[in-house]
Amino acid sequence: MAQRYIRVKNQEGHIYYGLLHPSFKVQALDAAPWLNGQSTDLSLEPDDYQILAPCAPSKIVAVGKNYADHAGEMGSEVPSEPLIFLKPPTSIIPSGKDIHYPSQSQRVDYEGELALVIGDHASDCTPEEAHTKIWGYTIANDVTARDLQRKDGQWTRAKGFDTFCPLGPWIVRELSPGARLQTFLNDEITPVQCSNIDQMVFSPDFLVSFISKVMTLMPGDVILTGTPLGVGPLNIGDRVRVEIEGIGRLDNTVVAS
């Protein structure tokens, strides 16, 4: 199993980056692993910590319509260059926390996505340089108030509510280029989204290069790489689970706000 990099809070409220062992013990690091954090002799038992989102980015840059089948279902063409937008860091929640359904919306959708975690300052990078700036991979749900996205024209409100960016549960450094991405609702066996990440229009290296020519990416920043076909509504009480082969599963429940 690939090494899993996690972020946790202990019962005293101290936050640690760490390595998750198969026993679910966490070996604490003295800094974020992309900042060269080293192992300490502190080991946390499963009962001693709660899981946090695996990083604390300065920004989340998300990409729209990066799978042709999803662009089609939204009634649009694949953009000729990446369509990017921001989600605020305050939208992040870890696996296991609740998504709050905002009272301003009558249509909230899931969007299962591969998330890239940036390990180094990235500014004006070529795709080859950008490749070296991607430290690892995790899972995201780009929760979207679809009615407000259409109504507002721009996407800040629709994408920016608190709890609208489930992220985690941990980071891995290696990922199969054809890894399968699936989204499941409740106890249904058939996924509502099922694709392979190599179906993206613009690759991770290209996206990081493109974004780095607009804004400097910082260590710990997160890139959401877009969602495949099959977006659909969430209802209060639903459980939504995004799985990516080789990473794990991101699990959240929708509650009334």
Ligand code: MG
């Ligand atoms: Mg999205």
